[in-house]
Amino acid sequence: MNLDFWRRLACRRPGWVVSGWFVVAIAVGLFAPNLTQLAAEGQAKLLGRDSESLKVAQVVAKVWPDQGYESMAVVGFHRPGGLTESDREYASQMAKQFAAPTRPNEILRVLGPDSQPEVADRLLSRDRSLELVAVPMRSAFVAPVTQEAVAWLQTTAVGPTLSAPSGLEILWSGDAVLGRDYMASVQTSLDRAALVTVFLLFAVLLAVYRSVWLALVPLATIGLSLVITRGILAWMTQLGWEISPLVELFLVAILFGTGTDFCLFVSWRFGEHFNPDNPAGAMQATLERSSLALLTSAGTVIVGLSLMGTTHFKLFSSTGPSVAIGLVLTLMATLTLTPALLVLLAGLRPRSFRGLTAPASGIWEKLGRMALSRPLLSWSLALLFMAPLALLSLRADFVQDLMTELPRETRSAQCLRLIAEKFEPGMMAPLTVVLESDADFRSSEGLALIDDVSRFLTLQRRLVEVRSATQPLGRTETLARARLASRLGEVNEGFVRMASGAGELRKGLIEGAAKIRAALWLEQKTGLKLMNEASTASSLGGVNPAPSNAGNLLAQGFRQASAAFVGSSSWSALKPAADPVRTPPSPAGTPKPEPPRQSMLRDLSRAADGAAQIEEGAERAHREVSSILANPVGRRALDRLLIDAQTLRDNPDLGKSLAAYITKSGHRARIDLVQADRVFSAGAMDQVQSLRQRLNDYLSEVDGMKVKATIGGANAESADIRALTRSDQIQSWFVVPIGVFLVLLVALRDPLACLNLVATMILTYMFALGATHLVFVSLLGAEGLDWKVPYFLFVLLVAVGVDYNVFLMDRVREESRRLGLRAGIIQAIAKTGGLISSAAAITACSFASFLSSPLGSLRQLGFALVVGITLDAVLVRPILVPCGHWLLSRVRWPRPLDPTQRATVGSVGQFVHVSD
Template sequence: MAAPLTSISRRTAVLVLVAWILLAVGLAVTVHKNDADADDGAKLYLPDSRPSQAAQQRLREVFPGQCSYSTALVVLHSDDGIDLGQLIGPDGAVARLVGWIRDPVELPDTVSAHRADQVRRALRDAPVRSTATDLQLIHQLTARRDDGVVTSALVAVGMPDIFTARRTQAVVKALRGHLEAMQADGTLGRLQFDITGDAGFYLDYNDATAQSVERSTVVTVVLVMVILLAVYRSPVAVLVPLATLAAAVHVAMRTLYALAPLGLQADPAIEMLVVVILFGSGTDYCLFIIARYKEAAAAGGTLGEAMASALRGTGAAILASALTTMAGLSLMCLAEFRAFQKAGPSIAVALGVGCLASMTLAPALYLLAGRLLFWPARGGPAARSLTGGLWQRLAAAVTRRPMAATVLVLAILAAPSAASFTAATSYNIFDELSGGWSSVRGFEILRRDFSPGTMGPLTVLVRAPDGKGNLLDDAAAWSAMGRLADRLAADPMVENVFWPGQPLGLNTVRYPTPADLARSGLILRAVRANYYTDDRTAAKMTVLLREGPYADASIDAAGRLRHVAELAAADPEAPLETAIAGPSATLADIRDTSRRDFVVVTAAVLIAVYLILLVVLRRPVLGLFLIGGTVLSFTAALGAADWVFVRWLGETGLDWKVRFFLLVILVAVGVDYNIYVCTRIAQERRRLPLDEAVRVALERTGGIVSACGLIVAGTFASMIAGNLSLMIQLGFALAVGILVDTFLVRPLLVPAIALMLARADERRRPRGAADGDESAPSV
């Protein structure tokens, strides 16, 4: 596949460089980030068949003006306190904000022109609850203060799409811009504001991710420069990979922007992973090429011939490495969680661009640089090894005592690997941001002044069987709803239940029958408007939990309450159809889905990698051991991350996405080094005795592979420079996993196991087979 480049000349190099310049400029002009801004409100992260998503869809159908996919919670607050009447009265800040939401004639400058009409429609149609009008919220707020002075107020604005949708983020930006204007003109007085809820959180999350991308990119570039300078001592040898990979990242991201409508992902989090993976793997590819190029140039001949030789010697290995990694990442498409479905193939496409750049643009730049590539190193272009003596001693030790090397590695990794099986997991989105962000501050104020469950209550949809029957006037159905409310309230995690018979919640007036409610006047009208559909065939209940919606206890409770609600279908007097929606219910489904995805994708990736090893090495048993070594690197890295972030730093748990990305990336990336070592052993085995072949292979691969491992680990570690908990944890775990694979599994465990298996093969080999017989086992 590398044949077109085996006869590369300076003229061809110029053409390749011009082609890349035209491609980069063309994509910059024709493809923009906004091209990836397709609103995906209907494309939820979970399959539509999941109970929480089906419930959400039914709620939106039967209560079209009252239910939303996500919520922005505007928290107005003052540490000094403010009179309740001034805060929520007809001329108060809450009323003015709600008035603007209902008629947003003027929008802040932060709203782009092409989004203006969408934002106005979304605001006008948004379900709005506030402490000025909502009886539940007023009751919660005033119940906590008895002096008429409060410190906060709440305006909940429903969104027409999920919180990740571009239109949702545009609406939140409009809210923030208008509140800043109210603050500037004195309308808010002493009040401060924060925007939280899932919609507010994601706006902060995107900003934090963008900052993290910038920091990680700077750290990655600096780190790669330092390592390359240490290895080659040549500024040109450093600049070529950096220029190549900068172009690759640009082209890759523009390609993802263009393909986003087809299902690929191009958000800031994916951009960060693209940067670190391309700079890590791409630098490795460039290192392999320049190492062979220098060897060939030192042997004599023209630089064009040397580059042809380098590409012949490395092209197949680089392609095999890239395709193996791309295959592993692409198998994430088997996940049901749609963010995983998109992320893996997106990174695989970007890696393909990086591989193409490394095999075309980098050789062209190397060739055009001429002898400057080797300046100022003395003694010609021969590559120097900084750690040759170390690898010679290590190779000798492994070949002398392979069992001891195996036991040593297993002993070192046993404790962190064991810790991985009890590693805590967090599904709380607010654990991903520090306390300095607006959404986190707002969340903490809500927990102080309101019920924590206010941030994301559960909504129980209740329907008459087959959609027939009047739930408001039917006494039997009324009693059945009361029994359901009582069963829901019996759960220890439930703080309050609001339903038509107790519209102000538990421990308030309860209307035993529909007739009692009918005599309540204003309460009856409020119940009809807020709890029932127009035809009275469906009703809803609101359940507040004692913890925030993202706490593990709340997620567990959502599963229990779903089971309780399902029992209403068996009510002997009036069976009811039920469904539960809300953040905790969604997270319960995400937890179940992610566990399923981890098992399915892990099995698929391991089987795929094993088949690749089987094709390349033709040694089934050795392939199993190599897979086991990579899994050992994964468990050790996960356990180390749990030690650092949970047990030492006191975080709630590792982000639930860390485990998934860690395994897929480590297996996909780590298998390359194992293939490289084992194939080199097989090559040396054709001309050397077994022990000598292992020793020579380890000596000759140690330096380059350790340098590559350091670069990849360093690029992953650059993610720690960001401010997102997910990326910090994942970057740390990936760096640890790569270092374990580079300095323990690959140089000690893999050669030791290969040597012991080969010795066992030799003992079973028929007498008379020569050591160098190519039909004999090579490893």
């Protein structure tokens, strides 16, 4: 069955066609799953599997299940003058209720006043006016199950067993609560968009058709198409098709906007061929002459939206193709259901078509003549008008911040701002750094690396806390004694004690030797036996040094002391021959053995000399080490951690931190970071990208270990989304225009005309983006345009906006063959002016429904689309495109026309010779 079969069926059997569409729509509406709920679940799965933040989340959930979470609900207990004991007791009771065994499966744990002291202290503000109870959850912040868990928490908080103290303010926030409010705003946007779109479209259709019954034809066509599309997408989603909540919103806007344009085009051409005596024949002629233009127009939109599927960010890749499926069904309905309804209406109420068959006012023909009278000037003035705002779009600022997208009066956003004031702004969304290596992080080398990375991160600006295995509380003081500087400081103290002890030893040895020598001198002078060998040893503390090297050094020391005792100024003054107790040599030349006391004196002198050297060496070492420790460069060089078995024995708590931050295998380690910027802010995302680059550069220079670092967390996920969407947008800047150009080329077979159409739509996009930046940022004071606006605006204006110009160019080609280039362009403007303006008004009204959304992103996008579509209708389509087409085609256009063709021109022929 080809297209002609469906044309004949719609024209000859309209009742069957209408009945068939209604039966299918009713059946799908009754039995299809709930697309809204399925789309909400898809919102939580926007990043691909290759994203770094998603990989980190999976690793943390697997190897640190007691630390991993996807989102968090936070309950704050605030009293401006300071919390009372009853306030804190109430917070503790609520935390216990949340941790009940009957809690939802999505709630992983509850952190509150009764948690470990180091955790509980972090949940109390510095001024003690705000205490938090944190509830980590296992699902994403926009997932329906997360919203159900938040609802359970709030229901539990107002249960009969809990009674809040008077004057205590309860705050609900966290990304889980923000996600609930965001999804509620999306649903509100969808509901408002549906109502506003239908109301505005019906009003515009009444003004265009001047008939209630005729205005209902497009609404019925699009309504049935929307019901069937929703059901088909719901079934496809259950089979694995990816979808997001924005799909429903864009289905309503684009199907009611573009789809109504399709219906309007068919109705308008049907009015040109209207024959109340043979409506079926008139409709068949209409479809034969308009099907190509309709297919081309729809094809550009469908291809442009389908090309969004080539992107990687699922919010884009799932929205475009899903809406394209809806447009395919809408096109089928426009080629079958709309003709059938029009034929039935023409037979029942032919006077409904009086508005379509009325003669044109001539305004558009006058505008066309004026523009084509001086086409280069008209084209230049149009460009000059659009240039300033188009150039402004190149300097537009974009933000990706859920806080700025939500209405400022949103309670969860207000609570988060208060929490950010009382605590560190990034406390609610910490980053997680996962280190992976083949080596063991539990080894001394591995722990030293963790410490080095931790301290490297501590030096980064806008990071307020770094927690790791070597600084589990975010402070380095915990393991201060295990650092090389501290250990070397203790060695330095040992040198001081060694020098002091060696000095005391030297002093004692010298004094002892001097006493012995004095006693020997008195014995020699008086002849009295003052001491024996045993008393000599006893006077030295019972030490009987052996004749070793150390003993020799000790003896040298004692000789030096003896020399000082007798007043000798040098070691050379003390000669062995001068020793008064030296035994003369034995007869027969055999040396007589040295008396034991003399040998002991010599050994003690050497020991004293050795003690002096020890004292000197210890003092020199003390000076060197003190110099190193006192120098900033030396302190930094020695600020390294050295943990061994003894350190673990001395610090039992260190084993707990190792277990909390390092896996059992030792090949993965975790570092938690608290940023100074709040969650979802541009500064937080910028820092994630900076940290990733700096960490990889730092770890690439580590010797002996190959380590890889990845970063996850809420802000890391936002940074991944931003990077992905920027890449997708750059890709779309090339892919979408090329795809639309190829579709136009197949239909129009005129490369320059196709290039003119695509270029003007890109210029329209830049103008609309610049105008939106001027209004929302420059005038209304927004931080920037929402990050989704440029992408959706580009695709929709280039793909959807081109279809108006397809209607124009199709008529230009038709009229130019008959009248010549200039006259044909003027006649095409006159014939399509009312149609395209009405279609633009319909599309603009459908997108204007976005302005009723509570979300800032949709309001900005709606404004930009209305500006772009309006500009296209009043300036681009009647002036810029026709004048550009004339400037590009006049050289190639055949001239002059033969007399037969001129004769058929009639009254319009006066313009032919001007162009030819």
